[in-house]
Amino acid sequence: MIESLLLNFLFLLFPVLIFLIFFENRSHYYNKNILILLSSISLILCMTFPIKLEIGFIFDLRYIPFIIVALFGGYKAVLPLYIVLNVYRFYIGGDGVFLSLFFSTITFLLIPLLSGKFSQLDTHKKVIWATIVSIFTMIIYLSILSSQFHTLSREFWTIAIHALTTYVIVMIIIMILIEQIITNMKVREAYLHSEKLNVISELSASVSHEIRNPLTVTSGFLQLLNKSKTITKEEKGYIEFSLQELKRAEKIVSDFLALAKPQSENMVYSNLKEEAEYVKNIIIPYANMHKVDVQFSFHNSLNTRYDKNQIQQCLINLLKNGIESMKENGGTLSVNVTEQDNNIILKIKDTGIGMTREEISRLGRPYYSTKKEGTGLGMLMVYSAINKVRGKIKVESEIGKGTTFLITIPV
Known part of the structure; x- marks a missing residue:
């Protein structure tokens, strides 16, 4: 029994190890499909080499990958596993085929309902939730299995204890491993992003100052030349185009200057109220132009x-x-500054066009923008500024419904 249990545990580790070694750095969509495939293989191996009890009863750990995929991916992700599980179970044959179909269907219908809530939990709560779900799953399974026994004998309770304890222990171990891998990936990604921002910050100040000087001189001479009465109308048009491009170049330089290190003369120790009020007064006229209603609230005492x-x-x-994402039909932009657990929380929510997951993942990269004429430096500056105060940015968005930026700044 111990040998077959360890073998089943190895099968459950198989998707985790293969993914970690070969597929960790691939795209999100590719990763998801690979994980579903590897989980299906793990499920098949568990069914092929079940755990045999001394009393003659056999069981396996097929529902652990099934539950994990259902919780993390929902119906769409777990559907292939549901099909694979039942097709292979019919192929194996023997007693309990229809019992397996009935139980897997119940599991398939119920567990993915928790996926949305599960994805919002922190690491520790995810482990606890997955463990509780596995316990309830096995209780339902044992309740259905009890109907196959005339009396609940010692044999049944032996099966129940073995199945329940095995599922709980293995689920806890696998979930801790998965969450640790996810945490490590996030930490590494945050570190790499922070390093990129620091390098850009170092370069931007010196380079931008050097570029701005010749731009200013050139712009000045072109403006003088534009006032000349000896040039033709066509030549004036060329000068106007040149001045427009110089103005655009200066804006890009200004954006780069904003990425520079914090300046000592600008440093304050405060609760963001003055800055929030200043920004509100500036942005409301711009919002009114685009028929956007700005809702602002401030409840923070932390400095x-x-x-x-x-x-x-x-x-x-x-x-x-946020306002520009609602240009066509207007909408509502809500800005809330609150405090929670020794953190300042900024929540900025719009009802605009929204973004895809791919677009969200690329936010903050130089020269990436969801706007046609955008340079991406605005969002790069946002991520850089929040990074300098050791803050974190979480983005939630849905196409057609809007975007929410949740910024957490430790104090």
């Missing part, structure tokens, strides 16, 4: 140290992006 100019520009960029 932290930050560069006020960078935080102001960060908020302006986020609010401006």
Whole structure:
């Protein structure tokens, strides 16, 4: 029994190890399909080499990958596993085929309902929830199995104890491993992103200052030339185009300057109220132009140290992006500043066009923008400013329904 139990445990580790070694750095969509495939293989191996009890009864751990995929991926992800499980169970044949079909159908219908709530939990709660779900799943299974026994003899309770304890222990171990891998990936991604922002911050100040000087001089001479009475109308048109492009170049340079290190003369120790009020007063006229209703609330008493100019520009960029996502039909932009567990929480929510997961994952990268004429430097500046105050940005969005930025700043 111990040998077959360890073998089943190895089968459950198989998807985790293969994914970690070969597929960790692939795209999200590709990762998801690979994990479903590997979980299906794990499920088949568990059914092929079941755990044999001394009393002659056999059981396996097929429902552990089934439950995990259902909780993490919902109906769409677990459907292939449901099909594989039942097709292979019919292929094996023997007693309990229809019992397996009945139980797997109940599991398939009920567990994915928890997926939405499950995805919002932190690491510890996910482990607890997955364990509780596995316990209830086995209780339902044992209740159905009890109908096959004339009396609930010692034999049945031996099966029940073995099945329940095995599922709970293995589920806890597998979930801890999965959550640790996810945590490590997030930490590594955050570290790499932070390093990129630091490098950009180092370069931007010096390079931007050097570029701005010749731009200013060129712009000045072109403006003088444009006032000349000896040039033709066509030549004036060329100068106008040149001035427009210089103005655009200066805007890009200004965006880069905003990525520079916090300046000592701008550093304050405050609760963001003054900066939030300043940004609100600036953004409301712009919102009114686009028929956007701005709802603002401030309930924060916590103070932290930050560069006020960078935080102001960060908020302006986020609010401006939210308004521009609602340009066509107007909408509502809500800005809430609150405190929670020694953190300042900024929640900026719009009812705009929304973004896909792919677009969200690329936010904050240089020169990536969801707008046709955008440079991406605005969002890069947002991520850089929040990174400098050791904050975190979480983005939730749905196409056609809007986007929510949740910024957490420790104090």
